[in-house]
Amino acid sequence: MIVSKGDYLQVLLVDDEKSILEQAKIFLENENDRLDVETVTSPEEAFELLNKRSYDAVVSDYQMPSMDGLDFLKELREGRGSDVPFIILTGKGREEVAMKALNLGADGYIIKEGSPRAMYSQLARAIVKEVEHRLAKEREEVLHSLLRHDLRNKAQIAEGYLDLIKDSIDSDNGQVYLEKAVKSIRNGIDLIEKVRVVKRVGGEEAEEILLDPLLKKVINQYETEASQNGIEIVYEENECEKVLAGSLLEESISNLMENAIKHSGGSKIRISVEDLKDECLVTVEDDGRGIPDREKEKIFEKDFKKGKAAGSGIGLYLVKEIAESYEGRVEVEDSDLGGARFVLYLKKG
Secondary structure, eight states: OOOOBTEEEEEEEEOOOHHHHHHHHHHHHHHHHEEEEEEHHHHHHEEEEHHHHHOOOOEEEEEOSSOHHHHHHIIIIIIOOOOOOOEEEEEEHHHHHHHHHHHTTTEEEEEEEEHHHHHHHHHHHHHHHHHHHHHHHHHHHHHHHIIIIIIHHHHHHHHHHHHHHHHTTSHHHHHHHHHHHHHHHHHHHHHHHHHHHHTTTTTOOOOOHHHHHHHHHHHHHHHHHHHHTTTTEEOOOSSSOOOEEEEEEHHHHHHHHHHHHSSOOOOEEEEEEEEEEEEEEEEEESSSSOOHHHHHTTTTTTTTSSSOOOOOOHHHHHHHHHHHOOOTTTEEETTSSSSSEEEEEBOOO
């Protein structure tokens, strides 16, 4: 699973030479400021860290005293079942090592030749390429999972209620079954739309977007639904005029609004914008039941669902993916209104 924080990629670099690790970390982070490199001197140390946290990519030297890079890769893939992007470094004339690594599941290799600057420049590009490739693969797997499982289930639910209607056409239950069938069909349509959005994430060029008209448009779309649920929407004047984003920003804010209306259990939603030095913070918060601390880290995962009113489990995942595609991020915390507070961090336009 890709674990990048906003626009940073977490990289674990393994080499038994401390001086090489120090040099590599400096070159890589200078070459691409998206890279956040952590270093260790052995595969055993690497496993200790991997037991505690996840990384976006692992880079390993081949020749090390306690365990070479191939054995490290084999244990990672076969022993631990990890599919983290893995790049191996090997010396000139050792191309057979690179081929063995690819056969064991490595995503790439770099031959250590030429100037350090040129080599680490090549490595930095390879890291970003493999992480982005894995991210695209994860999104594709999300699509397949939704279409294969969730959408089929919703269609089966609708079909079941329609069959019950046939048997209950003259009974009081007929209308109830019909409403449930329609609801299931609507959920299926909503899921198809979210699948469409997932396919578009990462495919947009960021441009300057005016925040105020966008937020007013989203509020206008949800005012009726909110009112029907006894919820007041309050919009505080915009302090930040433009952000660097794309058309999916509207989808992201809409998902936060929909989440607050359907799941907060509150009576008030407040939308506000804060102007920081290089960022605009778009906040959607409510006075509802809030989110327990133990769930705050999970709610942006693609399969997280809770309660009878849970939807596809993809809405907040989309918010995170869209924000990160614009080199931003989303966080959740407690609101002073009493409920949950979602904050989108976006680059200024």
